[in-house]
Amino acid sequence: SNNSNNSNSIAVSDMKDGELLKEVLELVLKEKLVTGMDTKAKVVQFKQPQELQEVLDLSVCNDESSVQEAKLILRQVLDYSVKTQHPHFYNQLYGGIDEVALTGAWITEALNTNQYTFEVAPVFIMVEHKVISYLLDLFGFTQGDGIFAPGGSISNMYGMVLARYLHQPDIKRKGIFAQKPLVAFTSDQGHYSVSKSAAWLGLGMDNVVAVPSDEQGRMLPKALKEAVEEARNRGHTPFFVNATSGTTVLGTYDPLEELADVCSEEGLWLHVDACWGGSVIVSKKYNSLLKGIERADSLSWNPHKMLGLSLQCSTFLTRHKGLLHECNSARATYLFQQDKYYDASYDTGDKSIQCGRKVDAFKLWFYLKVHGIGQLRSRVDLAFEASRYLAEQVVSKEGFRLVQQPECTNVCFWYIPPSMRGQPETSEWWGRIAKVAPEIKARMVKEGRMMIGYQPLACKNLVNFFRMVTTCTPVPTSTHMDQVLNTIDTLGTDL
Amino acid sequence: SNNSNNSNSIAVSDMKDGELLKEVLELVLKEKLVTGMDTKAKVVQFKQPQELQEVLDLSVCNDESSVQEAKLILRQVLDYSVKTQHPHFYNQLYGGIDEVALTGAWITEALNTNQYTFEVAPVFIMVEHKVISYLLDLFGFTQGDGIFAPGGSISNMYGMVLARYLHQPDIKRKGIFAQKPLVAFTSDQGHYSVSKSAAWLGLGMDNVVAVPSDEQGRMLPKALKEAVEEARNRGHTPFFVNATSGTTVLGTYDPLEELADVCSEEGLWLHVDACWGGSVIVSKKYNSLLKGIERADSLSWNPHKMLGLSLQCSTFLTRHKGLLHECNSARATYLFQQDKYYDASYDTGDKSIQCGRKVDAFKLWFYLKVHGIGQLRSRVDLAFEASRYLAEQVVSKEGFRLVQQPECTNVCFWYIPPSMRGQPETSEWWGRIAKVAPEIKARMVKEGRMMIGYQPLACKNLVNFFRMVTTCTPVPTSTHMDQVLNTIDTLGTDL
Ligand SMILES: Cc1ncc(COP(=O)(O)O)c(C=O)c1O
Numbered sequence: 002s003n004n005s006n007n008s009n010s011i012a013v014s015d016m017k018d019g020e021l022l023k024e025v026l027e028l029v030l031k032e033k034l035v036t037g038m039d040t041k042a043k044v045v046q047f048k049q050p051q052e053l054q055e056v057l058d059l060s061v062c063n064d065e066s067s068v069q070e071a072k073l074i075l076r077q078v079l080d081y082s083v084k085t086q087h088p089h090f091y092n093q094l095y096g097g098i099d100e101v102a103l104t105g106a107w108i109t110e111a112l113n114t115n116q117y118t119f120e121v122a123p124v125f126i127m128v129e130h131k132v133i134s135y136l137l138d139l140f141g142f143t144q145g146d147g148i149f150a151p152g153g154s155i156s157n158m159y160g161m162v163l164a165r166y167l168h169q170p171d172i173k174r175k176g177i178f179a180q181k182p183l184v185a186f187t188s189d190q191g192h193y194s195v196s197k198s199a200a201w202l203g204l205g206m207d208n209v210v211a212v213p214s215d216e217q218g219r220m221l222p223k224a225l226k227e228a229v230e231e232a233r234n235r236g237h238t239p240f241f242v243n244a245t246s247g248t249t250v251l252g253t254y255d256p257l258e259e260l261a262d263v264c265s266e267e268g269l270w271l272h273v274d275a276c277w278g279g280s281v282i283v284s285k286k287y288n289s290l291l292k293g294i295e296r297a298d299s300l301s302w303n304p305h306k307m308l309g310l311s312l313q314c315s316t317f318l319t320r321h322k323g324l325l326h327e328c329n330s331a332r333a334t335y336l337f338q339q340d341k342y343y344d345a346s347y348d349t350g351d352k353s354i355q356c357g358r359k360v361d362a363f364k365l366w367f368y369l370k371v372h373g374i375g376q377l378r379s380r381v382d383l384a385f386e387a388s389r390y391l392a393e394q395v396v397s398k399e400g401f402r403l404v405q406q407p408e409c410t411n412v413c414f415w416y417i418p419p420s421m422r423g424q425p426e427t428s429e430w431w432g433r434i435a436k437v438a439p440e441i442k443a444r445m446v447k448e449g450r451m452m453i454g455y456q457p458l459a460c461k462n463l464v465n466f467f468r469m470v471t472t473c474t475p476v477p478t479s480t481h482m483d484q485v486l487n488t489i490d491t492l493g494t495d496l
Numbered sequence: 497s498n499n500s501n502n503s504n505s506i507a508v509s510d511m512k513d514g515e516l517l518k519e520v521l522e523l524v525l526k527e528k529l530v531t532g533m534d535t536k537a538k539v540v541q542f543k544q545p546q547e548l549q550e551v552l553d554l555s556v557c558n559d560e561s562s563v564q565e566a567k568l569i570l571r572q573v574l575d576y577s578v579k580t581q582h583p584h585f586y587n588q589l590y591g592g593i594d595e596v597a598l599t600g601a602w603i604t605e606a607l608n609t610n611q612y613t614f615e616v617a618p619v620f621i622m623v624e625h626k627v628i629s630y631l632l633d634l635f636g637f638t639q640g641d642g643i644f645a646p647g648g649s650i651s652n653m654y655g656m657v658l659a660r661y662l663h664q665p666d667i668k669r670k671g672i673f674a675q676k677p678l679v680a681f682t683s684d685q686g687h688y689s690v691s692k693s694a695a696w697l698g699l700g701m702d703n704v705v706a707v708p709s710d711e712q713g714r715m716l717p718k719a720l721k722e723a724v725e726e727a728r729n730r731g732h733t734p735f736f737v738n739a740t741s742g743t744t745v746l747g748t749y750d751p752l753e754e755l756a757d758v759c760s761e762e763g764l765w766l767h768v769d770a771c772w773g774g775s776v777i778v779s780k781k782y783n784s785l786l787k788g789i790e791r792a793d794s795l796s797w798n799p800h801k802m803l804g805l806s807l808q809c810s811t812f813l814t815r816h817k818g819l820l821h822e823c824n825s826a827r828a829t830y831l832f833q834q835d836k837y838y839d840a841s842y843d844t845g846d847k848s849i850q851c852g853r854k855v856d857a858f859k860l861w862f863y864l865k866v867h868g869i870g871q872l873r874s875r876v877d878l879a880f881e882a883s884r885y886l887a888e889q890v891v892s893k894e895g896f897r898l899v900q901q902p903e904c905t906n907v908c909f910w911y912i913p914p915s916m917r918g919q920p921e922t923s924e925w926w927g928r929i930a931k932v933a934p935e936i937k938a939r940m941v942k943e944g945r946m947m948i949g950y951q952p953l954a955c956k957n958l959v960n961f962f963r964m965v966t967t968c969t970p971v972p973t974s975t976h977m978d979q980v981l982n983t984i985d986t987l988g989t990d991l
């Protein structure tokens with residue numbers, strides 16, 4: 002940055018206004034963090050933890066830094082961080098940041114306020130109300146309420162807490178001591194946040210029943226029905242079913258209509274964990290994957306996953322109007338005074354388990370408003386189409402094997418190195434395959450070429466396979482997909 | 497912005513790279529959001545919810561916006577948002593944003609990643625480890641562990657969950673059914689998050705005992721001792737004491753040494769909620785308010801309150817090494833593979849109740865590193881000194897009455913309008929005083945001059961009084977303090 006070179010050696014407290022903020026903007030633009038990095042750039046300049054510790058000066062001391070030192074830190078952060086914006090970052094259920102979303106995030110950070118009262122966040126409160134009613138409508142809830150939570154795990158926890166409250170309202174005051182165990186159900190492919198929630202909420206992880214899924218990973222409605230009966234026979238009290246719309250690993254969608262039938266027959270709360278797969282709601286081509294979601298009692302959806310909004314942006318919706326407030330309110334008089342100079346029913350803070358709550362709604366609203374739904378729809382379709390294209394290539398290319406046809410944008414596959422092709426697939430053979438993905442992963446990261454996740458899936462008896470994920474940002478193309486398979490082939494050819 | 501005027505009418509998808517980001521930077525600098533606003537600027541341009549809804553176009557539609565439309569939204573957000581950076585924003589336990597902290601927040605948002613694994617957040621993981629060990633040391637824990645949580649309420653919940661786990665590890669798997677109630681203790685001045693936590697965790701709000709405090713609002717150790725015995729006599733099981741270091745309204749500090757004595761006699765976990773008052777740890781002049789904090793089992797501290805870091809930045813620390821992981825882990829194999837290309841013990845995600853976790857540590861570390869501890873110390877001292885100065889003026893100025901001498905930077909006082917001075921202070925008189933603060937507050941907000949909180953305190957039999965709070969950003973001066981009292985006097989003179 003030209004206008005600041007001469008001021009580098011001065012102390013930060015004497016710098017020109019905004020000098021460090023300008024530096025961040027310049028770095029972001031120079032590295033193309035919001036505008037499509039080159040595939041030839043490194044996705045990460047990898048260092049082991051100990052090496053990184055030597056490069057970075059992490060010490061905190063008494064004296065302030067110079068502008069130069071502060072800028073060096075920013076430079077190093079960029080140098081050694083993973084570029085989730087890189088076209089070949091497929092490692093998680095999120096990717097790079099969308100520029101409009103980042104704009105929304107930056108302005109909210111600068112205004113530093115709190116999503117609890119209209120008093121301190123007039124614009125953001127109106128925006129949150131609006132975006133929640135927009136989303137209720139989008140997911141087919143004719144009425145209801147919602148809240149932005151700090152991530153999908155806590156959104157799922159909201160679902161479990163509301164279900165428990167509706168089942169037995171005096172739990173809020175009396176707790177769940179001295180009663181029969183309450184039991185929750187999720188598929189054996191469900192996200193671990195359901196178990197963690199049960200642990201925190203005092204139900205215990207053993208009181209989450211892992212309902213078997215079919216070969217593709219969809220919860221079996223019949224198995225759910227049986228598991229519910231079995232729990233009742235044990236003298237336990239079923240109250241909550243978590244369906245998953247877009248499972249973490251395989252990306253499959255549970256059959257919501259049939260699960261909703263079971264839940265209404267059995268009088269159970271149906272929560273849909275659509276944290277990952279919920280973005281498909283805007284697609285005309287693929288949204289039938291969510292068929293029946295409007296029958297859920299609640300759902301979680303993370304715009305911070307597929308859409309390219311920065312963490313955190315997670316929504317919890319319920320069709321039970323007023324229940325969030327009833328269940329969670331504590332009526333703190335220092336915050337939610339009823340003798341205010343405006344209609345205090347606009348205040349949202351008492352619906353929440355949090356007190357201070359970051360403004361996560363604005364960037365989503367700004368993203369929807371500025372891009373428009375038409376554009377959003379085509380982005381989601383492009384992410385899905387890239388996954389379909391990749392799956393086809395995996396099927397047709399030698400040395401690759403698809404785990405199953407994708408539903409969400411997860412494409413799961415094994416790479417079989419030349420030396421192992423055409424051999425009997427004994428358990429020893431699979432044992433060797435299990436080591437292939439970790440080794441290729443290590444190589445791709447050390448070269449900084451691409452990042453793709455892998456994992457085993459014990460309950461389906463599957464050894465380590467790649468889980469490749471496409472998202473909306475940056476836009477994945479068929480060329481990128483071809484590069485992925487070629488790179489894996491190159492890196493793994495000697496194994 | 498000059499270089500973009502001509503491109504305003506084009507669609508956002510065709511705009512120049514970074515155009516909206518540049519606009520945010522320009523707005524932030526123009527409005528002086530990080531550099532000391534003028535006291536003459538408005539703290540808020542107030543509109544009622546309905547009016548605001550008419551000014552803003554909150555609709556979401558199919559088509560994308562033009563650059564001009566997007567910029568108009570940003571402009572409106574600034575126009576109608578509360579300026580927490582205004583020197584006369586004293587409404588909450590936080591203020592404006594510090595520029596260095598904002599720089600840290602912006603770069604983390606741009607890099608959009610997740611604080612769960614070294615794999616996707618190498619720099620941020622090393623920074624979090626470093627800052628946690630720095631904080632353990634700062635608070636006098638000779639060993640331990642910690643985590644950044646999305647706010648103090650959830651940090652407090654971590655304390656309660658760990659205490660429960662240490663008390664009875666099988667709760668993680670079995671839940672708390674079929675056992676005697678577990679009981680938590682906090683003072684009648686404690687934050688409501690302790691009750692909300694108990695509701696979520698299945699203990700129930702009735703199983704949080706509100707221990708009486710002395711006249712200044714400090715928990716009475718003797719009363720705690722009695723309450724614990726009483727709970728045992730009822731057949732209940734005490735397990736957790738929450739002490740507050742800096743209460744929300746009065747800003748008092750519980751006597752930690754004496755409470756630690758009770759806890760060690762009774763075998764109870766001592767958690768210190770230092771969310772608000774913990775920042776005083778860096779002050780040589782005032783840090784004796786935290787005397788004994790190193791004896792706590794855990795503590796919560798929110799840098800996002802007094803220090804000027806943007807929401808969210810909340811830390812949870814415990815001196816029980818390994819316990820966070822033991823208590824919270826679920827060992828998800830898709831995320832925490834043990835066959836990684838680096839030492840997976842650096843991964844932090846399984847200590848957390850969250851899965852995806854926003855990077856909140858970096859901005860704190862960057863703030864500490866760049867400002868240096870020396871500067872931080874003098875900022876905290878300035879915030880405390882402004883509160884002492886204000887309290888003195890309240891005592892000496894006609895028409896003002898101090899509720900009590902401040903400990904933290906909360907200054908609580910009544911304004912007595914001229915027409916009510918020198919009269920017998922009957923309950924009818926107090927009834928009229930109760931209406932003064934809300935009325936003055938409404939007037940100050942409608943004129944946009946300043947914002948100060950007020951509330952009653954029923955358990956101390958106090959009617960609505962102002963709670964004026966000074967923080968580190970912007971730096972509060974004695975001139976500002978004088979202006980506050982003069983403004984209140986002017987606004988309330990006819991009441
Ligand atoms: C004493 C105290 N503890 C905890 C909290 C909760 O912190 P947060 O708003 O970050 O959830 C507050 C909030 O004001 C507080 O005053």
Ligand SMILES: Cc1ncc(COP(=O)(O)O)c(C=O)c1O
Nearest residue numbers: 152153154192249276277851852
């Ligand atoms: C299906 C599913 N649900 C919930 C979550 C949790 O979301 P978060 O990471 O925002 O807590 C995840 C995370 O990957 C997920 O895959």
